[in-house]
Amino acid sequence: MNKASNNNLIPLFVIIGGSVLLLISFGLRHSFGLYLLPISNYLNTGREVFSFGAALQVLMIGIGSPLFGALSDKYGSGRASLFGILLVILGLYWMVNVENSLDLIGAHILFGLGGAGCGTAVVLGAVGRSVKSANRTLALGVVMAAGSFGQFIMVPLIGYLIELFGWSQSLVYLCFFAAIMIIFSFALNFSGKSESSKAGSSQSVKEALKEAFQNKSFNLLTLGFFVCGFHVTFVAVHLPAFIEDEKLPFWVGGWALALIGLFNVVGTIYFGYLGDRLSKKNLLALLYSLRGLLFLIFIFLPKTELTVLVFSCILGILWLSTVPLTSGIITVVFGPYYMSMLYGIAFFSHQVGSFLGSWLGGRLFDTYASYDLMWWICVGLGFLAAFMHMPIKEQAVDRLAIQKI
Numbered sequence: 001m002n003k004a005s006n007n008n009l010i011p012l013f014v015i016i017g018g019s020v021l022l023l024i025s026f027g028l029r030h031s032f033g034l035y036l037l038p039i040s041n042y043l044n045t046g047r048e049v050f051s052f053g054a055a056l057q058v059l060m061i062g063i064g065s066p067l068f069g070a071l072s073d074k075y076g077s078g079r080a081s082l083f084g085i086l087l088v089i090l091g092l093y094w095m096v097n098v099e100n101s102l103d104l105i106g107a108h109i110l111f112g113l114g115g116a117g118c119g120t121a122v123v124l125g126a127v128g129r130s131v132k133s134a135n136r137t138l139a140l141g142v143v144m145a146a147g148s149f150g151q152f153i154m155v156p157l158i159g160y161l162i163e164l165f166g167w168s169q170s171l172v173y174l175c176f177f178a179a180i181m182i183i184f185s186f187a188l189n190f191s192g193k194s195e196s197s198k199a200g201s202s203q204s205v206k207e208a209l210k211e212a213f214q215n216k217s218f219n220l221l222t223l224g225f226f227v228c229g230f231h232v233t234f235v236a237v238h239l240p241a242f243i244e245d246e247k248l249p250f251w252v253g254g255w256a257l258a259l260i261g262l263f264n265v266v267g268t269i270y271f272g273y274l275g276d277r278l279s280k281k282n283l284l285a286l287l288y289s290l291r292g293l294l295f296l297i298f299i300f301l302p303k304t305e306l307t308v309l310v311f312s313c314i315l316g317i318l319w320l321s322t323v324p325l326t327s328g329i330i331t332v333v334f335g336p337y338y339m340s341m342l343y344g345i346a347f348f349s350h351q352v353g354s355f356l357g358s359w360l361g362g363r364l365f366d367t368y369a370s371y372d373l374m375w376w377i378c379v380g381l382g383f384l385a386a387f388m389h390m391p392i393k394e395q396a397v398d399r400l401a402i403q404k405i
Contacts, residue, residue, distance in 0.1 A: 014130040015143060017187025018123035021081060022147030024181050025088070025118045027154025028174055030257060032057070033237045034159050037244065038167040045101060047241065051362025053105045054237050055355040057112035058229070062351020064116025066344030069125055070205065073340050077126035078189035084117015085181045092178060096171045118181055120144070121347055124327050125340025126188045134276070136331060140324035141272015148268060148320060151261025159254030203399075208338040211399070212345065217392040221329055222349045224284065227385035228322045229353030231291060231378055235260070235315070238361040242371050246303040256312040263316025271321035272328075280325045280332070281392040287325075288389065291318050292382025299375050332394055 032054055040050045064084075072080040091111030098104045116122075124140055131139040154177070161170035203211075212218045240253030274283055294314055301307045327343045334342055361374050 011127075011130045011132075011139070013187045013190045014126050015139060017184045017190075018127050018143045019146030020184040021118050021123055021181050021188075022120070022143055023150030024154070024177055025115060025150075026147035026261075027150035027158075028088070028092075028178060029057075029061075029115060030151045030236045030261065031155045031158040031174075033240045033257065034155070034162055034254060035167055036237060036241050038162065039098065039104065042167070043098070043101060043104065046362070046366045048359070048362040048366045049101050050104065051237060052359050053101075053108035054233075055357075055359035056105060057108035057115070058233050058351045058354035058358060060109050060112030060351075061116045061119060062229075062348040062354070064113045065119065065121035065347040065351070066341055068117045068119075069121040069340035069342075069344030072122045072125050073338060076189055077122050077340075078186050080122050081118045081185040081188055082182065084114045084119070084122070085178060085185060087111070087114025088118065088181075089175050089178045090114070092171055092175045096168055096175075116344075118185070120147075120323060120327075121340050121344035123188070124323070124343060125336075128327065128331055128336045128339045130190070136336075137275035137280070137324050137328040138269070138272045140327055141268045141270075141275070141321075144268040144272070144320055144323050145265040148261040148264035148316070152258045152265070153261075155257045155261065156254045159251070163250075203338070205338070205341070208334070208342070209345075211397060212334060212342050215333065215397065217333060217394075218330070218342070218346075220388050220392050221281075221326060222346045224288070224385045224388045225322070225326055225346050225350040226353035227288065227381045228320075228326075229350035229355075230357040230381055231295075231353075232319060232357075233354035234357035234361045234374060234378065237358045238365070238371060238374070239312075241365075243303075243308060245371075246308075248303065248305060248308065252305055252308055256308055259309055259312040260316040260319055263313045264319040264321065267317035267319060267321040268324060270317075272324040275325045275328050279394060280329050281389045281394055284322060284325050285386040285389040287318050287322055288382050288385035291315070292379050292386070294318065295375055295378045295382060299372075299379070329392065329394055333397060335396070 036047060036050050040047055068080045068084060088111055091107050091114055094103065094110060095107035098107060123143060127139050127143055128136060158170060161173055236257065239256055243253040243256060244250065271283055298311050326346060330342050330346065331339050361371065364373050365371055
């Protein structure tokens with residue numbers, strides 16, 4: 001096999017490996033809403049304790065993302081992801097044996113930290129460095145679509161395992177699912193830096209961070225990503241419980257999350273495709289506006305099996321389509337060399353939003369016995385995020401522009 005063939009195969013290996021990692025890790029993460037009621041009932045606590053633990057989980061993913069991103073940039077994405085996978089397995093096994101609130105919170109924290117190592121910051125950084133710039137946003141959309149497809153496959157399966165074996169034994173099976181990722185983590189070792197990714201490699205980490213935080217567009221993008229995290233984690237953690245509160249069958253909650261994942265496959269690929277051809281920040285503004293409008297309509301709809309599942313399908317198209325666009329803007333503005341680290345910082349903001357979406361959902365429900373206020377907050381934040389994306393400038397910083405001359 002000649003050198004040209006090898007150069008063509010390397011991005012394919014990285015995309016396949018990254019896709020499987022996100023497929024499994026997203027499937028695991030987005031199934032935790034199915035455990036809210038059974039574990040809360042087992043520990044005899046209100047919903048806030050589990051919600052707070054899940055909130056800490058996503059916050060640890062956010063804290064760990066820039067750290068694992070920096071490790072990935074320096075030592076390789078394969079090593080960073082392998083370490084994260086091992087922590088995920090340990091976190092799941094801890095949750096199998098949970099006996100009190102502290103156990104539950106500790107397991108969530110460990111799982112969350114590991115999730116950062118086999119999540120978007122590491123995987124998208126590896127793909128971004130391996131794929132040519134002309135197809136980069138589409139490639140990022142493909143691996144994100146794989147993660148969403150994992151949500152579609154694994155959430156109903158995990159719901160079935162809970163019903164068949166109970167919540168504790170089902171978590172044992174999740175440990176084996178997580179172990180599959182170890183094999184595919186080695187594919188990320190092929191993510192050598194392409195010629196285009198070497199732009200800016202003379203920068204130190206400190207210089208790259210200073211440049212990013214002094215850039216208005218990066219700060220607005222990071223703030224907007226907070227809203228994405230708030231939306232998706234509130235829905236992922238609390239939608240199954242909300243559906244049961246509406247006296248709908250248990251299966252509706254699992255399939256609602258599954259359909260979100262399935263239709264997000266379409267959304268991430270389509271918006272990834274559009275992102276290589278149209279303004280990414282305008283597409284983001286559109287996505288957040290449509291989310292706000294969808295939540296507003298859902299508030300007033302009667303809650304039936306049909307309306308919930310249709311809502312889930314439409315939300316799925318808007319679900320994580322923000323990710324290839326957000327990461328794509330970061331690469332355009334700063335170049336791909338420090339993409340894992342810089343995306344990890346933006347993703348930290350996403351996870352702070354996720355923390356609040358999960359915790360406030362449980363807190364406000366225990367206070368008011370209703371999720372109504374949370375749905376209205378989602379509406380307002382959606383339109384606010386759309387407004388924040390409008391001033392963003394999709395152009396390379398002066399450093400990169402000078403290098404191209």
